[in-house]
Amino acid sequence: MFCHCGSNEQLESCCLAIIKAERQAQSPEQLMRSRFSAYVMKDAQYIFDSYSQKVQKSQSISDIKIWANTCQFIELVIHYMSPFNDDNSKLQSATPTVEFTVHYLITNKLYKMSEKSRFIKEPLTISNDTNEGSHWVYLDGDVYQHIEVGIIKRNELCPCAVNKAKKNAQKFKKCCGKSY
Numbered sequence: 001m002f003c004h005c006g007s008n009e010q011l012e013s014c015c016l017a018i019i020k021a022e023r024q025a026q027s028p029e030q031l032m033r034s035r036f037s038a039y040v041m042k043d044a045q046y047i048f049d050s051y052s053q054k055v056q057k058s059q060s061i062s063d064i065k066i067w068a069n070t071c072q073f074i075e076l077v078i079h080y081m082s083p084f085n086d087d088n089s090k091l092q093s094a095t096p097t098v099e100f101t102v103h104y105l106i107t108n109k110l111y112k113m114s115e116k117s118r119f120i121k122e123p124l125t126i127s128n129d130t131n132e133g134s135h136w137v138y139l140d141g142d143v144y145q146h147i148e149v150g151i152i153k154r155n156e157l158c159p160c161a162v163n164k165a166k167k168n169a170q171k172f173k174k175c176c177g178k179s180y
Helices: 014-017 026-039 044-049 061-070 161-165
Strands: 072-081 099-106 107-127 131-151
Touching: 014 072, 026 044, 026 072, 026 099, 026 107, 026 131, 044 061, 072 161
Parallel strands: none
Antiparallel strands: 072 099, 099 107, 107 131
């Protein structure tokens, strides 16, 4: 199965490995992609854990779960990722950003939300409170577009990324609209 994030990689070796903490995101873009996949999978705990510690204080796992269950996330498009420092770099730079657009459904209404997100690295703490390096976390973002694109009728082609990649695209009623 291809990853939900649109990377054209297998889910297990892409975002799922990050979500299951088998490996760390190596860039803000990888973290953004894994967060999107977690929304698709409705993994509220991972989404909460991938917020910065400061932001976690104003979030709740139950609110994240409610939002994830309200929507059906169908496509992520990454527009731009700013340069960032990795662990090997000595250069100082501004807070890395990722600009992206997410398409999601609520019932049969299609929405488009575009955001410029900021990411930072925080110490990675193991259960015995020892620091074991650092990891990328989501700090915040500025939504610069959030619109209702339209209503998807049952016999229209499904707008999801998976369906767009198929040679024989399916109608909405046989793809993402099965439960409506």
